[in-house]
Amino acid sequence: MLWACILLPQLALDGVLRGRADPARPLVLLGGPTQRRVLKAANASARALGLRPGLPLSTAQALALGFDSAEYDLAQVAQAERLLAAWAYGFSAQVSLHYPRALLLEVGSSLGLFGPWPHFQATLHQGLAAMGFSRRITLAPNPVAARVLANLHDGLAVTDPAALEAVLCELPIACAGLAREHAASCQRMGLRRLGQLLGLPRQAVARRFPAELLQHLDRLRGLAPMALEFYQPPDRFEARIELNYDVESTQALLFPLRRLVADLAAYVLARDGGVQRFVVQLEHALGPPTEVPVGLLGAERDPGRLFELARGRLEPVQVARPVRSLRLLAEQLPAFVPGRRELFDARPQQLQPWEQLRERLRARLGDDAVLGLGYAADHRPEQAWRAAPGPPAQAGGTRPGWLLPQVQPFAVDAGALQAGPERVESGWWDGGDVRRDYYRVQLPDGRLAWVYRALGEPEGLWLQGWFG
Amino acid sequence: MSLALVSLDGLLDQRRVWRGRASEPAGPAAAQPTGHEALDACLPAGGWPPAALSEILLAAPGSGELQLLWPSLARLTRAGERVVLVAPPWVPYPQAWEAAGVMLEHLSWVRANPAEALWATEQCLRSGSCGAVLCWPGQVADRALRRLQVAAETGQTLAFALRGQQAALNPSPAALRLAVDPAQWRVLKCRGGLAPAHPIARPAA
Structure with a gap:
């Protein structure tokens, strides 16, 4: 087994920055009680202004002007971690969030598909860069070693235990993932490198330190197993971006929307x-x-397509009140069946398949704007069609090509009647009772109309269709 | 000195050279017969101008446009091509359309208001996934029709614009203009040939 560790050194900051259109602006994250706000993180341009994590907000405001600030939100960090775990799940079945701000992936079994490792690593870098996260990636034969190596290295790949031993021996004690007081004790004993600690007799170490330290060292060298809890993707998706201004137009919502939709697609x-x-x-x-x-x-x-559709739905929306944040919820995530394509398509120049075109039209014109046409087995003309494919039509009398949705009163002299009457008498069972005599009528200008006279009303003629 | 060599046959096939009255019917690119022999014989492409806008000018709605178009639509839907009606004035009666040979599962219609209908038509034409697109633009600017013509060229799709005959007074970018009366059809303009002077009698339904 080979384990990759993706360490996310500024996860909280990236989580905020990726929701903003201009990530180069100075930004700091604030934490602490209201009376004493403290900078918890600062991006590169904020650091260039002299802002450091740990400074009180009042000092920062005295040092520099014109930086943005946002809340250091643990819930948002957890959401980003879940998003990344879901993304990593696409590369490996064993993904663990055991360590905070780090992803552990078992990649040994995925190399056949995504490998070799340099290529796989480039894929991971590319995916994280597209999502806007800075990262360090290391590879080691066990998860603990991968995590510890990521403290100091980026891009280091150690695949066999002997090489791992050599790399570990060179590691400074402070970066070895030991508890703070144990690392301090080692420093006081004059141990600078992990190799010096590993070289001590086991009994001596066991006498001087608690059992956890030996256990950690064993796991680090792959001598003891490490039990990890693996990530299971949930069956729904929810993401939220908080905007730092009140937004009153849908145009300004498009950038965060694109982020949310891209996260959903990933x-x-x-x-x-x-x-x-x-x-x-x-x-x-x-x-x-x-x-x-x-x-x-x-x-x-x-x-791209999902964003195009979401945009089509969002743009006609009138934003009545200022928008503070944007949330995307997907409750159903059905299986995806790729569209069938012909190898030798009759239309090689086809730019957009019909399904996409239909979605595009529905997004702009409304859900029920694109209709099919089908026959419904009913003698009443107004009931004889429906907006979806139906059974093949029954042969019957001559029917016009156009049907008026609303009948209109019609005046013509009886001499122009061409064919008829055809009696339609139906619908007594559902309350829409009709008893009509249909005629084909030629108008003076040559057009053919389809009219009826209701039984019991000898006077009025009603126009219901054109033969076209 | 370099010479741009253009084959004469190519030019003639593309109907870029006007050859007066001497139009021999049915070039190799003519793959869109109207289904009416008398009409095909009059048209320089031997049928509908492929990948272009055809304007059908009606004396009044319902004066024979379906008799004119049904054979083409039936042929296209049978070949598995999709036919889209954008904002038709009335409901297509499925029994009659099926009796005319149109495969209803390849027929779609779109409900839209006049402003959206032009957009929808352009989208359908541009997508290239339809065999023919019918629209009822009414009184629209020359520019809108030109957009449809360009979209039809882009998507290699037959476009039909059904309008009133009063529009015949204005020039139009359409490749074919056909005036349809209940009794006869007249070709007002056809790209690549001289419009025949005599009207064509409408075939019996």
Whole structure:
């Protein structure tokens, strides 16, 4: 088994930065009680202004002007960790969040598909960069060693235990993942490198330190097993981006929306699933959130297409109240079935398949705007069609090509009647009783109309169709 | 000195050279017969101009546009191509359309208001996934029709715009303009040939 560790050194900061359109602006994260706000993290441009984690906010404001600040939110960090675990699940079945701000992946069994390792590692880097997370990646024969090596190295790949032993011996004690007081005791004993500690007789170490230290060292060298709890992806997706301003137009919501949809797509891709319905909630400072449901006819997972559809639904929405945050919820994640393609397509220049076009039209014109046409077995003309494919039509009398949705009163002299009457008498069982005599009528200008006279009303003629 | 060599046959096939009256019917690219022999014989492409907009100018709605179009639509749907009606004025009656040979499972129609209908038509044409797109644009600017013409070229799709005959007074970018009366059809304009002077009698239904 080979374990990769992806260490996320500034997870909280990245989690906030990736929701912003301009990540280069100075940004600090604040924590602590209201009376004494303290900087918990600062990005590179904020550090260039002289801001360091640990400074009180008042000092920071005295040092520099014009930096953004956001809350150091543990819930958001946990959400980012879950997102990354879901993404990593696409590369390995064994993903663990055992260590905070780090992902452990068993990659030995995935190398056949994604490997060799340099290529696999590049794929991981690329995926994380696209999601906007900074990272350090190491590879080792056991998870504890992978995590410890990530403290000091980036890109180091150790595959056999002998090489691991050599690398571990060179490791400074402070970076070896020991408890703080044990590391301090080692320093006081004059042990600088891990190799010196490993060289001591086992009994001597056992006398001077608690049992956990020996256990840690054994796990580090692969002599004792490490039990890990593995990540199981949930069957729903939820993500939220808090905006730092009140937003009053949907245009300004497009960037965070693109992030959310890309996260959703990464999530369903990792599960090898798709998404058919999701809801974008615009949360306001006051009152219930505005819901924008996005529904598709088939499961989909391409981020570009999903964003295009969500955008089509979001843009017509009138934002009545300022939006504070954006939430994306997908309750159903059905299996994804890729579309069937012909190898020798009759239309090689086909730019967009019909299914995509239909979704595009529905997104702009409404869910029920694109209709099929089918025959319904009923003699009443207004009931004889429906907006979905149906059974083949029964042969009957001559019917016009166009049917008026609303009948109109019709005036013509009886001499122009061409064919008829054809009696239609039906519907007594469902209350829509009709008893009509249908005629084909030629108008003076040559057009053919389909009219009827209701039985019992000898006067009025009604126009119901055109032969076209 | 370099010479740009263009084959004469290629030019003629693309209907870029106007050859007066001497139009021999049915070039190799003519793959869109209308289904009416008399009409095909009059049209320089031997049928509908492929990948272009055809304008059908009706004396009044319902004066024979379906008789004109049904054979083409039946042929396309039987070949598995999708036919889309964008905002038709009335409901297509499935029994009659099926009796005319149209495969209903390849027929779709779109409900849209006039402003959205042009957008929807353009999307359908541009996508290239439809065999034919019918629309009822009414009184629209020349620019809108030009957009449809370009979209039809991009998507290699037959486009039909059904309008009133008062539109015949204005010029149009459509490749074919056909005036449809209940009794006769007249070709007003056809790209790549001279429009025939005599009208074509409408075949018996």
